[in-house]
Amino acid sequence: MFPKGTIYNAKKDKTHGEIVLTLSKSSLFFYTLIRGVGAGLIAFSVLAFLFTYGPIAKEELSYSLKKEVNDEPALTTESFVDMASADRVIAVQKEANDLGLDSHFSIYIPKIEAASNIVANVETGNESEYLAALKKGVAHGKGTYFPGQGRNIFLFSHSTDSPYNVASYNAVFYLLRKLETGDKITVFFADEKFVYEVTDKVVVSADDTSYITREYPDERLVLQTCDPPGTTWKRLLVIAKRSVS
Template sequence: MKQTVTIYQFGDALQGEINIQPRLVLRLASYLLRGLGAGLIGFAVIAAVFAYGPIVKEELAFKFGNKQIKEAPVSGFGLLLDVVEAQRVDRVRAEAASYGVGSYFSVVIPKIGAASDVIANVSTVSADEYLQALQKGVAHAKGTHFPGQRESIFLFSHSTDSPINFAAYNAVFYLLGKLEVGDRVLIFFADAKYEYEVVDKQITDADDTSWLEDKGQELLILQTCYPPGTSWKRQIVVAKPIDSLPR
């Protein structure tokens, strides 16, 4: 006689009877357990790959030499150039410091004992801006160029309309008119030294802005008020790079 299992269902006054063979129940349970086990194993494998995959990858890359970074070859000549450049910068900084200025941007005129740091890109039309800059040092006109760019470089200082204000502003260029053709002017810029030689000087009207325009060559243009202590006119000194002058 076959064994049967009776299952009753209750609810809504419905009642029934189902006969299920025990072997079928066991078979279904076995399939269910096997599927659950396979799922757990698969999950464990995936988790292990995510957890240890990067480590295994790094180990294999190191073992087969793909992890090493090849050093770029450096020639002895290249190292020598680096040393020479470092020594050059040190010399420039030391020379600038001997004049009491920095090598970032400064001007030195040995003949008249003028030495000052330069404030770059100062407006020539905003009185508030350039007067504030002139209290700190020499101003570099905004829109003009820098040493080595083969265009005009315009520096100005001592812009005051009264001797009473003389002490309030940096009078570095007060003796600019004493310069003569052939005198030297040194500019330190970006850890490099540039040497210029005076080639001309002029007295111009106060509203003459033509000197702010490029002249098609590298010119160092220095400006101050004239006569000293007034703002009636302008003293202009023009210098050229020494390496551009015929010898």
């Protein structure tokens, strides 16, 4: 069926020349037919594969893409709340910092421009302890509460037994007597801002400590300093109620 024989013999033939090979029309038709059938079979196999496994591959790909999307952190309500809380903390920290204060625990009284950090849990009956604390700032009475706890918060600027010491420890609350009902007091605590409004101002004897543990129906801030300024004769108390906006 196929042509056979020697195409070139170096011993008998010329060293160079041209050889032309041709197929008969029937052989050419046969080879073309075989090639076409082969290509058709390949195409049919590919289409059959896609038809059979295409839907499966589509579902697998769709599942993988959905899983990647679902695995990404979603912005839930809790996430937005956390973001809002973080923004509030940053704002409070900046406000305190602009006043030269620490938002951990500090006080600012706009009317008299009094600003100071607060030393927490200072024993009011221990002179060496509270004098050391007052060199750092305003003192918070040990045993009283903190902002946000709904109880009595006691802060004092000094309590000395010598006019000489007053000059060293009385600077922060020196103008406390200028406060009047309705004046605002800001306390920064644990990166939160608490605002209080003055409700009362009283003068008591130096040995009267009842106001330290006095119970109020709501959260109150009690500020104490010596009175008159520059003496240790009496105590001036400014009482403020928390303002909740």
